[in-house]
Amino acid sequence: MVRRTIVIILSVIGFASCDSRVEIVYSYKDIVIKRVDKNGKTIFYYSEIRKDSPRIWVEYSGINDGFSGYLKFDDSGKVSILSGDGYFQTVNDDTTKFEYRRIAAYQRPELTDNVYFIQDAIRYEQEKNKGYVTKVNVVYPKKY
Numbered sequence: 128m129v130r131r132t133i134v135i136i137l138s139v140i141g142f143a144s145c146d147s148r149v150e151i152v153y154s155y156k157d158i159v160i161k162r163v164d165k166n167g168k169t170i171f172y173y174s175e176i177r178k179d180s181p182r183i184w185v186e187y188s189g190i191n192d193g194f195s196g197y198l199k200f201d202d203s204g205k206v207s208i209l210s211g212d213g214y215f216q217t218v219n220d221d222t223t224k225f226e227y228r229r230i231a232a233y234q235r236p237e238l239t240d241n242v243y244f245i246q247d248a249i250r251y252e253q254e255k256n257k258g259y260v261t262k263v264n265v266v267y268p269k270k271y
Contacts, residue, residue: 149249150176152266155200155241162245169194169247171208173225181225185213185247193247196230200241200263208245209236 149164161172167188173181185194196210208215208227211234215227236242240262246252249267256265 149268151249151268153198153243154264155262156202158200158204158206160198160206164247164249171198171225173206173219181217181219181221183208183215183217183219183225183227185210185215187213187247195244195246197236197238198243198245198263199236200243202241209234213247 147165151162151164153160153162159174161174161176163170163172163176168184168186170182170184187193194210194213194215196208196212199207199209201207203223205223206225209230210227211230211232215229217227219225219227238244238256238259238261240260243261243263243265244252244255246255253267
């Protein structure tokens with residue numbers, strides 16, 4: 128009985144600590160942002176998932192941690208991540224293409240054809256964007 132309990136506990140711990148990776152693609156006209164969520168870290172890549180691509184990331188853990196914000200696509204090809212929630216960092220040599228800006232609550236943009244709400248909780252992100260007319264095309268994994 129004790130042996131069986133230990134096996135069950137170790138199985139649950141092993142399952143809970145498995146790496147999970149989720150990829151989401153946001154596109155507006157010919158501009159593409161790829162998002163990768165993995166183990167308490169979300170990375171946004173401009174165009175392609177490569178080490179040399181401009182990227183912005185946020186790390187989070189725990190109940191009262193996470194991020195929310197907005198992807199704002201400009202016709203010039205520039206994308207801005209606007210957020211007041213989360214600890215964002217960047218590796219970005221070209222801010223004419225991809226930038227992060229911290230905003231206050233009163234600076235939140237309206238959800239329009241080129242602005243899309245983003246959040247660490249994907250289901251809430253989808254729910255928040257429902258009902259708004261947007262031209263941002265989003266490809267979520269099938270399980271969401």
